[in-house]
Amino acid sequence: ATPTALMVGTARSAKMGVLIKNGEVLQEVSKLDTVVFDKTGTITVGKPEVTDVIGDKELVLKVAASLEESSEHPLASAILKKAVSEKIVPQTVKEFAALEGKGVKATFENQDAFVGSSRLLADVPISAELSQKANQLQNEAKTVVYVGLNDKIIGLIAIQDMPKPSSKKAIAELKARGLKTIMLTGDNEAVAQAIANEVGIDQVIAGVLPNEKAAHIQELQKNDATVAFVGDGINDAPALSTADVGIAMGSGTDIAIDAGGIVLVQNDLLGVVRALDLSKKTFNRIK
Numbered sequence: 001a002t003p004t005a006l007m008v009g010t011a012r013s014a015k016m017g018v019l020i021k022n023g024e025v026l027q028e029v030s031k032l033d034t035v036v037f038d039k040t041g042t043i044t045v046g047k048p049e050v051t052d053v054i055g056d057k058e059l060v061l062k063v064a065a066s067l068e069e070s071s072e073h074p075l076a077s078a079i080l081k082k083a084v085s086e087k088i089v090p091q092t093v094k095e096f097a098a099l100e101g102k103g104v105k106a107t108f109e110n111q112d113a114f115v116g117s118s119r120l121l122a123d124v125p126i127s128a129e130l131s132q133k134a135n136q137l138q139n140e141a142k143t144v145v146y147v148g149l150n151d152k153i154i155g156l157i158a159i160q161d162m163p164k165p166s167s168k169k170a171i172a173e174l175k176a177r178g179l180k181t182i183m184l185t186g187d188n189e190a191v192a193q194a195i196a197n198e199v200g201i202d203q204v205i206a207g208v209l210p211n212e213k214a215a216h217i218q219e220l221q222k223n224d225a226t227v228a229f230v231g232d233g234i235n236d237a238p239a240l241s242t243a244d245v246g247i248a249m250g251s252g253t254d255i256a257i258d259a260g261g262i263v264l265v266q267n268d269l270l271g272v273v274r275a276l277d278l279s280k281k282t283f284n285r286i287k
């Protein structure tokens, strides 16, 4: 590959909103056979909205919003927005802690409280009714967070994050070019599968903790896959640098953007298809 041809390739891609760090990255793109996607903010818009509150609505939202006020997670913004719209004023909590990939906990009015995934349920009993309701909501592609107070589950909050309009088309285009598509997410299996079905993703790896994402990429590489990882979050940086090609969303965190060999300025997965087509053209032309 001559440097000049690579420069042309990357300049042309820049016009399409696909920033490619260097020619080697473009060459790696031409070898890809697998694309792994983060869910929130990558396949989905990343602006989740609360759709259902199960339990004593006032109390459930009050506890949840009070805890989430100190969190920067997209789910936290959704819960706070809902609380505001219901005129619920969050209270100051003590001993706040973010549990990466699981949720948040704190002391609320002298009681232990948490908001988060089923991973936080370990020693907390949940009624058959609530657990059935949670399953139902998850099958509707809604992320369910459990609200715990004083060793009891007092309610559920269901949150929906819609796929980006172009995600389905981009996945179809990648599959048409013979690539395998995989979703890698910390969210629950049922939710992940429901969203994967909507956009046509081949395989789902769910319930993955943030620090486990890179290991899943390595596992695929061990099985001879040449892998791109597409993500946006702080937690995605290790997976972005481990993958053969790291592709960051332009709307993503600075850390993700730094870790990516490609940045999609328009936050649109069709950029992955463009990068692929460009690399094929470039390397067929100059090899």
Ligand code: ADP
Pocket (backbone or CB within 6 Å): 038, 039, 040, 068, 071, 072, 073, 075, 076, 100, 101, 102, 103, 104, 115, 116, 117, 118, 143, 144, 145, 184, 185, 186, 187, 188, 208, 209, 210, 233
């Ligand atoms: P993703 O892979 O979709 O980016 P994360 O790894 O950030 O997801 O989170 C995984 C799961 O942990 C979420 O689906 C949610 O159930 C729970 N969770 C994480 N942070 C929070 C939070 N601040 N409030 C409630 N739940 C949370």
Ligand code: MG
Pocket (backbone or CB within 6 Å): 038, 039, 040, 041, 232, 233
């Ligand atoms: Mg994410």
